[in-house]
Amino acid sequence: MVGFRKTSDQVRTSQVRESTSDKLLENLPRLSDLLKREPIQVEKLIAEAIRTKGIRNILSELDKVLRGLGDVALDLLSSLAIGRHVLIMGPVGVGKTTLAETIADILAISDPPYIEVACHSHMTATELTGDIDIAVALQAGLDHPLAFIPGPLVMAHGKILILDEINRLNPYSQAALLQALQEHYVFIRGFRIRSDFIVIATSNPAEYSGVYELSEALADRMKVIEINYPDRDVLRSILEWKSNSLLEHLGTKVPDFMVEIVTTYLMLLVQDANIEVGPSIRSAIYALANAMSRAWIEGREASIEHLKRSLIENMVSTVRGNFSSEQEKKDYLLKKFDEALLIAKKMFKK
Ligand SMILES: Nc1ncnc2c1ncn2[C@@H]1O[C@H](COP(=O)(O)OP(=O)(O)O)[C@@H](O)[C@H]1O
Ligand SMILES: [Mg+2]
The missing domain is CATH 1.10.8 (Helicase, Ruva Protein; domain 3)
Incomplete structure (x- = not known):
């Protein structure tokens, strides 16, 4: 019989597990909360972070991870500070992804400091926006935390959104991204969710095969910053x-x-x-x-x-x-x- 009885340790573990999953559920955004979102001026948060940390400290933090990219970083920060999205271009392995992540880490304007998407050609628009799980919504109601699974475009509200290798995104996902950038709203099955974020995208130059061209409208909304091979x-x-x-x-x-x-x-x-x-x-x-x-x-x-x-x-x-x-x-x-x-x-x- 002993074998069927839970030990006190097991009972405690399962209680902890239940309360942890309750907490997790509590922390998930509900659709009704998302619909009440206020606009956030991300560029103000960035400017404030630059002001309080000081550009010298920011550059010396960066230097612990990447060398020779101080000038590129100044270019990047000056764009972010006015809310201009950035596209970092350059060949493989020159530090594009590391630069985007490190700068976002140093600025730390939110918790987590950034949301990152590893872009790929099969990515659907709903993978970026998120979607309603009809089965959960029918059973538990539209406002159940699991009825709406938000995608990175929604999660990035008030944050930096890193789109790594953005040139791999197919035209459908590019269109979803463009809409979010243009309108500051993400549209999901008729619901309109506010989302303000600043993009740091990375891309390989066009001579790499197996990638899509970035649409003109999307490219036009970003400042292109090139990383060249170091001397x-x-x-x-x-x-x-x-x-x-x-x-x-x-x-x-x-x-x-x-x-x-x-x-x-x-x-x-x-x-x-x-x-x-x-x-x-x-x-x-x-x-x-x-x-x-x-x-x-x-x-x-x-x-x-x-x-x-x-x-x-x-x-x-x-x-x-x-x-x-x-x-x-x-x-x-x-x-x-x-x-x-x-x-x-x-x-x-x-
Ligand atoms: N300027 C640099 N200073 C220090 N390390 C670098 C530099 N450029 C590249 N690296 C090294 O190469 C790795 C590749 O960088 P990564 O950001 O993945 O490149 P990319 O995204 O351009 O392909 C980094 O983790 C780093 O170790
Ligand atoms: Mg990379």
């Missing part, structure tokens, strides 16, 4: 800093010479007329750290051969250019690595 010195310091921080718990470090090789290699590729889409900084950071963790596991010195392999295996899929086949691209990338190695050796001897 040589900044790039070297990013590679050194970030790869070593991945290795900290292993108690190993990337030798300066390897950082020099990868920096030289990336700069060669970025300036190469045959290459349209350059290598990602992220993949270079991981390639450096990977070559070292491989050496650490095997208990030996780092090998340039491993570095080369780990760099190029990753880059073949992201770098785009004038090549007739993947093999041709790979051979080209290998050849360029050997060039970079020679240059780095010469520079290192100096």
Whole structure:
């Protein structure tokens, strides 16, 4: 019989669970509350956050995460402060998403500090707006907290809305977003819900395939800010800093010479007329750290051969250019690595 009786611990756990789920339900917005929403001037909240934190502090906080993007950040903040939505453009792995998230985190105008959507091509308009669950509404009434599941466009009221890789949104979802931006209302089955938010969107340039064009009307509502590839010195310091921080718990470090090789290699590729889409900084950071963790596991010195392999295996899929086949691209990338190695050796001897 004992087996059927709940222990006092089990009773307590289930009571806690019930009260937690009650609390969760209590915290979910009800349709009637959403319909009573007051407008919020998000740009005022942002301006106030900039004023109280001070731009110097904001930039030094950012510098703990991203290097060399101070000017871009000033551009971004000056737009947000007047309520202008921003579109951060740039190649893969230059820090677009990190910049959007870090700035929103630092400003912290709301709790949570931002709502983020990872945009994709199959995203429906109702995934952005939210929808009424007819079955729940019929049984428990329209105002039951589970009868209306709000989407990110509704949840972002009074917040920053990060739309990551916005260029992946299909035209239907773009239209839903445009309507919310234009009218400050989200329309759901005839209900009109106020929603004021400021968008920080990120996007890859048009030469990337598998993406939609951003509609002119939508693009027109955003200030475009470009992140370019960093210059040589900044790039070297990013590679050194970030790869070593991945290795900290292993108690190993990337030798300066390897950082020099990868920096030289990336700069060669970025300036190469045959290459349209350059290598990602992220993949270079991981390639450096990977070559070292491989050496650490095997208990030996780092090998340039491993570095080369780990760099190029990753880059073949992201770098785009004038090549007739993947093999041709790979051979080209290998050849360029050997060039970079020679240059780095010469520079290192100096
Ligand atoms: N300027 C930079 N300073 C420091 N780290 C950077 C910089 N640019 C890129 N990185 C590194 O590369 C990673 C990729 O950044 P991410 O924001 O995902 O790029 P994107 O969104 O442009 O593809 C970051 O987590 C960071 O470690
Ligand atoms: Mg990104």
